[in-house]
Amino acid sequence: MERTTLDLWVGMFVVAGIGALVVLAFKVGNLSTYNVSDAYQLQANFSNIGGLKSQASIKSAGVLVGRVTGITLDNKQYEAKVAMSIDSRYQFPKDTIAKILTSGLLGEQYIGLDPGGDTEMLKGGEVIKQTQSAVILEDMIGKFVYSKAESGK
Amino acid sequence: MAIVSSLRGIGSRVINAVWRIGYASRFFMMTLFYSGLSFRRFRLTVREIFFSGVMSLIIILVAGMFVGMVLGLQGYETLKRYGSESALGSLVALSLVRELGPVLAALLFASRAGSAMTAEIGLMKATEQISAMEMMAVNPIARVVAPRFWAGVLSMPLLAAMFSAMGVFGGYVVGVVLIGVDEGSFWSQMQGAVDFKHDVLNGVIKSFVFGVAVTVISLFEGYDAPPTAEGVSGATTRTVVESSLAVLMLDFMLTAFMFRGD
Numbered sequence: 001m002e003r004t005t006l007d008l009w010v011g012m013f014v015v016a017g018i019g020a021l022v023v024l025a026f027k028v029g030n031l032s033t034y035n036v037s038d039a040y041q042l043q044a045n046f047s048n049i050g051g052l053k054s055q056a057s058i059k060s061a062g063v064l065v066g067r068v069t070g071i072t073l074d075n076k077q078y079e080a081k082v083a084m085s086i087d088s089r090y091q092f093p094k095d096t097i098a099k100i101l102t103s104g105l106l107g108e109q110y111i112g113l114d115p116g117g118d119t120e121m122l123k124g125g126e127v128i129k130q131t132q133s134a135v136i137l138e139d140m141i142g143k144f145v146y147s148k149a150e151s152g153k
Numbered sequence: 154m155a156i157v158s159s160l161r162g163i164g165s166r167v168i169n170a171v172w173r174i175g176y177a178s179r180f181f182m183m184t185l186f187y188s189g190l191s192f193r194r195f196r197l198t199v200r201e202i203f204f205s206g207v208m209s210l211i212i213i214l215v216a217g218m219f220v221g222m223v224l225g226l227q228g229y230e231t232l233k234r235y236g237s238e239s240a241l242g243s244l245v246a247l248s249l250v251r252e253l254g255p256v257l258a259a260l261l262f263a264s265r266a267g268s269a270m271t272a273e274i275g276l277m278k279a280t281e282q283i284s285a286m287e288m289m290a291v292n293p294i295a296r297v298v299a300p301r302f303w304a305g306v307l308s309m310p311l312l313a314a315m316f317s318a319m320g321v322f323g324g325y326v327v328g329v330v331l332i333g334v335d336e337g338s339f340w341s342q343m344q345g346a347v348d349f350k351h352d353v354l355n356g357v358i359k360s361f362v363f364g365v366a367v368t369v370i371s372l373f374e375g376y377d378a379p380p381t382a383e384g385v386s387g388a389t390t391r392t393v394v395e396s397s398l399a400v401l402m403l404d405f406m407l408t409a410f411m412f413r414g415d
Contacts, residue, residue, distance in 0.1 A: 006199065006200060006203050007199060009203055009207045010199050010202050010203050010206070010207060012207075013202065013203075013206050013207045013210065013308070013311065014202075014311065016210075016311075016315060017308075017310070017311025017312070017314055017315055018311070020311070020314040020315040020317070020318035020319075021310075021311075021314045021353075021357070023318045023321075024250060024314055024317055024318055024321075024347075024353050024356075025349050025353055027321075027340070027344075028246045028250065028317075028318075028321055028343055028344070028347050028353070029250075029344065029347045029348065029349040029352065029353045030344050030345070030347060030348055030349060055348065055351070
């Protein structure tokens with residue numbers, strides 16, 4: 001068994017291939033901003049989540065603090081249960097309000113956290129009590145048309 | 154009478170096709186079963202990685218670069234209308250990593266390396282080298298087919314990753330360097346849109362599946378080729394046609410499984 005130039009070429013090929021994968025992971029993808037290991041879970045119930053998707057971002061004051069990990073329907077109250085994973089570097093007071101917001105006019109929906117003034121902080125597994133649902137354009141137009149019709153009498 | 158004979162022709166074609174599918178499945182299982190040798194004597198596989206993987210590098214890199222440049226140009230023209238040129242990075246990266254990288258790399262691999270594999274094995278059979286191996290109690294599947302199979306399966310994801318990386322670079326050259334899209338938003342929008350697990354890993358899985366499909370088709374067509382000059386040429390043509398169709402169909406199925414909006 002001796003080394004040949006062929007081995008060198010194949011070695012270079014494998015190194016270049018793995019290098020390309022690393023570039024895709026870190027430069028093109030979001031692996032460099034991925035730290036799921038040190039995160040805690042929170043929950044919030046919304047009466048309507050609009051177009052919110054799993055993996056949507058959670059922001060507070062515009063800073064990315066976590067991601068939505070799961071969306072299920074509560075079968076008793078018919079509310080959307082949203083599971084969130086928040087970076088453990090950030091703590092939020094108990095009376096934090098979770099809102100579903102839209103980035104830009106037609107952008108993706110995300111959850112915005114508005115911290116309150118409580119001195120006690122939310123711990124892992126707890127539920128955010130105060131929430132504000134997504135703004136549904138159709139509902140808004142419906143209300144607008146209805147109020148116009150009423151005032152026009 | 155013409156109706157009867159044409160019906161007979163259709164029937165025999167269908168039976169022949171089913172027969173070949175069964176034979177191909179058995180061939181695939183035999184290849185997996187006798188793969189031990191290609192890892193115990195890894196030098197055999199390394200040799201084949203050189204001929205199918207390394208030799209395809211140039212075409213993959215050049216094609217990836219130009220596909221990325223075209224995406225950059227066309228994407229910019231379209232996005233400009235909506236005033237969102239900064240999304241160019243995510244457009245180029247997502248379309249390359251999810252679809253174009255694995256699919257085009259597999260199509261190029263099928264025509265560059267797959268056809269060569271078919272012709273090589275078909276000629277080995279036509280010149281009775283395969284029968285000679287059997288005479289010497291060397292299993293031709295273990296010695297000839299399995300190393301080529303594993304070489305193709307191992308090279309395909311690497312080639313697809315290089316294609317995508319090169320394409321992103323091509324999109325960068327056209328979008329940022331030549332047209333002048335803001336560099337910071339190009340990369341940050343890209344990183345915001347491309348998810349490692351959802352996009353990059355699924356692309357790798359896709360190219361792995363394509364690698365299996367393309368190499369199995371190429372090797373089987375070579376192994377099954379009639380041992381004549383005409384037979385080998387027909388088998389090589391069939392390899393390119395069948396593996397291209399298989400890649401495109403598998404791509405649709407895998408996309409339907411992977412990227413249904415969740």
